[in-house]
Amino acid sequence: MRTILFLFLLTTSISLAQVGIGTTNPNPDALLDLTTTDQGLLLPRVILTDSTSAAPLTAHVAGMFVYNTTTSGNVSQGVYYNDGISWRRLNSAARGWLLNGNTGTNSTTNFLGTTDNQALTIRTNDIEKVRVETNGTISTLNTGRSVFIGEGAGANDDLTDNINTFIGYNSGMSNTDGLRNTALGVNTLSSNISGRNNTAIGGLALTSNISGDSNIAVGAFSLSNNTDGRNNIGLGNQTLRSNIFGEGNVAIGDYAGRVLDFGNAVDIDNNFNVFVGSGAGNSDRNSSRNVYIGYDAGAGDYDLTGNTGTLEDKVGNVFIGNQAGYDESGSNKLYIENTANDADNALIYGEFDNNILRTNSEFQIGNPATSGYAFPTTDGTANQILVTDGSGAVSWQNANTSTLSLVRARMTSAQTLVSGSQKLLFDTTDFDLNSEFDTVNNQFVAGSDGFYNFSAQFSTDAQTNTTTYTLVIYINGSIYQRVEQNHSGSGRITRQISAIAQLSATDIVHIEVITTGTGAGTSVLNNNTRTCFNIERIR
Structure with a gap:
């Protein structure tokens, strides 16, 4: 009886093209409706060897479901369906990437990506934003050729072709239409709105910049207060940190130019400085x-x-060297030094506005040990002159006033002439700068080589004879020049002679008179306005 009933029901279900198990009212859209609250569907259990192999089936059949009981090749335990060309595993929630994350993952076998030669894309609002290319490059898309990485980075960018690169927390956060900016680090260029062509690298570099253009800040807090300044370069931690409006400044080294423009509410001329060196x-x-x-x-x-010490205002200084000009508070000064020495002790000091250049040390031209020379480090006294020793040393010396000879010799007593030649007895001098006149032997002895000018004259009392009187210059015992003339027979006799001669040191010059006939006994006057001997070295 039961067998007959089952066959009747089965026939009825088949006639209606529906089969219900555990229900008398199968779903009209289902070919087979299994209804139960405490049992399941047990699929055929098979052993698959590979997803591409149909075995244990004779061929791939699309829609076939099986449960694979083992792991082999690229298949593992689980439910598989056949798509007509291979076996595909049904992934459970435990094996898919969940919105709230997964557990029990293995980085060597679990991944997010593709297994064919296709890029992986990430979209928001169904617009492609990130693409991982098959060659490993990562492209950001539809951001106006800009790159934003980090929380808040480029958050307000208008996504037109601004070509910005903002990497770091809040980097470029406020930027709307600023162009060609590059920022790397926390809060770098975070306040920038329209500034262009800026580069900020390091925490808070250019963080306050709003509209300043073409600044380069590398280092933590570099140009961090700059709002409108442009064309500045800060390389080093806190370089130009306080600058707000200044333009064209260059600071290289930690803390260089750190307080420039500090606290200014208006644009003051803090431009075109160059600070190189820490501090x-x-x-x-x-x-x-x-x-x-x-x-x-x-x-x-x-x-x-600590806001201690003195803020300084300076213009046009040049300081070169370790701590050069450290305490200088003036303008237009030059210091070249490697300590904090002041203007009186720095190696080189100068004043541009007064055209002063000073060295506080020995000044050398060339190497004094070879062919150069060194100047003294202190000033001389009045009328001293610089003299070289020919071996590299130059020193202050008293002017050598005896370099050129200058002599005026005369007689202290009248001299009576004899017939023939005799030396005029010049036995005293009015002046003799080099002490070259020998008053004992009545002659001049040259102290150095050179050219000399000689002049001599003598006068007598009144004479009535007609004797010839000759005045002669002798050099080293030989006549060099002579003047002779007959007396007219009445009045004083006066004879003069002059000459230029080249002498060597120790050459001897004296004056003689030659008389003849009745001239003997004539008295030569000792008046220095009438009888004298003058010598001058002219070069």
Whole structure:
């Protein structure tokens, strides 16, 4: 009886093209409706060898479901269906990537990506934003050729062709239409709205910039207060940190130019400074057109952390060297030094506005040990002159006033002439700068080589004879020049002679008179306005 009933029901279900198990009212859209609350469907259990192999079937049949009981090749335990060309595993929630994350993953076998030669794309609002290319490159798309990486990075960018690169927390966060900016680090260029062509690398570099253009800030807090300044370069931690409006400044080295423009509410001329060296220009607040090169060059004593020391305003200084011009607070000064020495002790000091250049050390031209020479380091006394020793040393010396001979000789007593030749007895001098006149032997002895000018004359009392009187210059015992003339027979006799001669040191010059006939006994006057002998070295 039961068998007959089953066959009747089965026939009825088949006639209606529906089969219901556990229900008398199968779903009209289902060919087979299994209804139960405490049992399941047990699929055929088979052993698959590979997803591409149909075995244990004779061929792939689309829609076939089986349960694979083992792991082999690229298949593992689980439910598989056949798509007509291969076996496909049904993934459970435990094996898919869930919205709230997965557990029990293995980085060597679990991944997000593709297994064919196709890029992986990520979309938001159904617009492609990120693409991982098959060659390993990562492309960001539909961001106006910009790259934003980090929380808040480029958050307000208008996504037109701004060509910005913002990497880091809030990097470029406020930017809307600023172009060609590059920022790397936390809060770099975070306030920028329209500034262009800026580069900020390091935490808070250019963080306050709003509209400033073409600035380069590398280092934590570099140009961090800059809002509108442009064309500045800061390389190093806190370089140009306080700059707000200044333009064209260059600071290289930690803390270089750190307080420039500090606290200014309006644009003051703090432009075109160059600070190179850690701490260089660290006290300059309102300064322009200075060049400081060296550790702490022009640094002063201001401490931004404790707001102690003195802020300085300077223009047009050049400080070169370690701590050069450290305490200088003036303008238009030059220091070349490697310590904090002042203007009186720096190696080189200068004043551009007064055209002063000074060295506080020995000044050398060439190497004095070879062919050069060195100048003295102190000034001389009045009327001293610089003299070289020919071996590299130059010193102050008293002017040698005896270099050129100058002599005036005369007689202290009248001299009576004899017939023939005799030396005029010049036995005293009115002046003899080099002490070259020998008053004992009545002659001049040259002290150095050179050219000399001689002049001599003598006069007698009144004479009535007609004797010839000759005046002669002798050099080294030989006549060099002579003047002779007959007396007219009445009045005083006066004879004069002059000559230029080249002498060597120790050459001897004297004057003689030659008389003849009745001239003997004539008296030569000793009046120095009438009888004298003058000698001058002219070169």
